[in-house]
Amino acid sequence: MYQYHCLNQISDVGIQEFSEEYVPVSRVEDADAVLVRSASMHEMEFGGRLKAIARAGAGVNNIPLERCAEEGIVVFNTPGANANGVKELVIAGMLLASRDIIGGINWVQENEEDGNIAKDTEKAKKAFAGCELDGKKLGVIGLGAIGVLVANAAVSLGMDVYGYDPYVSVDSAWNLNRSIRHAKTVDEIYKECDYITIHVPATESTKGMIDGNAIGLMKKGVVLLNFARDVLVVEEAVIDALVAGKIKHYVTDFPTPVITGVKGAIVIPHLGASTEESEDNCARMAAKEIRSYLEHGNIRHSVNYPDSDMGFKGENTRILLLHHNIPNMLGQFTRILAEDNINIADLSNKSKGGYAYTMIDIDSEITQEAIEELKAVKDVLKVRVIR
Numbered sequence: 144m145y146q147y148h149c150l151n152q153i154s155d156v157g158i159q160e161f162s163e164e165y166v167p168v169s170r171v172e173d174a175d176a177v178l179v180r181s182a183s184m185h186e187m188e189f190g191g192r193l194k195a196i197a198r199a200g201a202g203v204n205n206i207p208l209e210r211c212a213e214e215g216i217v218v219f220n221t222p223g224a225n226a227n228g229v230k231e232l233v234i235a236g237m238l239l240a241s242r243d244i245i246g247g248i249n250w251v252q253e254n255e256e257d258g259n260i261a262k263d264t265e266k267a268k269k270a271f272a273g274c275e276l277d278g279k280k281l282g283v284i285g286l287g288a289i290g291v292l293v294a295n296a297a298v299s300l301g302m303d304v305y306g307y308d309p310y311v312s313v314d315s316a317w318n319l320n321r322s323i324r325h326a327k328t329v330d331e332i333y334k335e336c337d338y339i340t341i342h343v344p345a346t347e348s349t350k351g352m353i354d355g356n357a358i359g360l361m362k363k364g365v366v367l368l369n370f371a372r373d374v375l376v377v378e379e380a381v382i383d384a385l386v387a388g389k390i391k392h393y394v395t396d397f398p399t400p401v402i403t404g405v406k407g408a409i410v411i412p413h414l415g416a417s418t419e420e421s422e423d424n425c426a427r428m429a430a431k432e433i434r435s436y437l438e439h440g441n442i443r444h445s446v447n448y449p450d451s452d453m454g455f456k457g458e459n460t461r462i463l464l465l466h467h468n469i470p471n472m473l474g475q476f477t478r479i480l481a482e483d484n485i486n487i488a489d490l491s492n493k494s495k496g497g498y499a500y501t502m503i504d505i506d507s508e509i510t511q512e513a514i515e516e517l518k519a520v521k522d523v524l525k526v527r528v529i530r
């Protein structure tokens with residue numbers, strides 16, 4: 144039996160991926176696996192039983208990745224599974240910033256009692272007029288799953304699109320529309336574009352990247368869109384720029400006490416991934432990742448351990464070792480198994496940064512003493528045996 148705990152509402156489509164072998168539990172401490180969306184896990188203690196955390200979504204800044212790695216807990220996310228949902232809302236954000244659609248709708252509601260509203264509309268509407276997206280320059284910072292979709296959709300809308308991503312993956316580069324201009328520096332985006340949208344993860348190096356200096360380089364009347372994370376943008380600098388008319392609108396998916404209610408800020412309550420399709424996709428992918436790891440030891444889409452796949456666990460016993468990525472670990476593991484007269488049928492050893500993952504299939508049983516010896520090896524963080 145495997146026990147799982149959901150820290151946020153997770154779509155039933157994902158939960159249905161679990162077999163009868165899986166039961167929900169109400170406490171994280173009792174869980175083999177946790178499913179989470181945006182709930183913060185930084186202050187949480189994890190029981191020794193926890194093996195996997197699956198973020199049904201993209202951003203993992205709510206999870207203490209390093210601490211999890213040290214405790215031998217594999218953290219997964221679901222790359223691309225909600226990207227289309229976000230892309231559609233970004234396009235909506237650009238449209239909301241181009242004409243005062245929100246102001247116009249509010250005006251209609253405020254005048255609902257007006258028997259003359261059809262006629263009065265024609266006088267009032269000039270206050271809500273704006274511009275079109277066609278022909279405007281859009282800068283996309285971060286060309287991952289979301290950035291690529293936004294950039295390509297904007298091309299279809301007739302925009303002149305610039306993309307910036309110094310770490311762009313080969314897949315993303317292949318998927319980009321060929322008319323998109325390759326910005327060699329982020330400053331080029333700041334200086335050239337009428338609309339700027341940011342789609343990078345929140346990390347120590349990206350936090351605060353849109354600051355007063357970046358805004359200083361932007362065109363007067365620029366529209367800035369942030370559907371990635373609040374902390375990427377220095378909100379005080381944005382507010383100064385809104386007041387000065389340097390930024391026309393700041394469209395953000397992240398309400399904070401600082402930005403909410405500010406004139407010119409269009410603040411959406413984190414709805415980027417809140418579509419039926421995105422929620423189903425993320426939940427389904429997250430549940431599959433958990434099953435594959437718990438039942439077969441395979442890792443796919445982890446953010447703190449290397450991906451590793453030895454296929455379905457067949458008749459063999461499978462030993463899984465999570466450890467620091469340092470020399471002579473394999474030598475120690477194979478010596479312990481050899482001393483127990485165990486024959487290795489298959490073996491994989493992968494690393495990612497400071498962490499490594501070794502999977503060993505053996506064609507006999509392993510004694511509890513040998514397991515204890517493996518656990519006692521210095522720099523081994525977790526040992527699991529699937530029989």
Ligand SMILES: NC(=O)C1=CN([C@@H]2O[C@H](COP(=O)(O)OP(=O)(O)OC[C@H]3O[C@@H](n4cnc5c(N)ncnc54)[C@H](O)[C@@H]3O)[C@@H](O)[C@H]2O)C=CC1
Nearest residue numbers: 201202285286287288289308310342343344370371415416
């Ligand atoms: N509003 C919402 O509901 C959602 C927000 N997000 C946020 O959007 C972010 C991006 O999501 P995805 O596109 O799915 O992730 P992704 O991992 O596919 O793409 C991120 C891209 O940013 C690039 N990048 C990293 N540092 C950069 C830098 N300094 N300058 C330029 N590019 C840089 C990477 O090379 C990568 O191509 C997530 O990390 C999350 O914070 C994601 C999904 C939903």
Ligand SMILES: O=C(O)C(=O)COP(=O)(O)O
Nearest residue numbers: 180181200201202416417
């Ligand atoms: O996937 C992401 O990074 C998101 O921001 C979506 O968050 P949510 O799952 O809607 O709480």
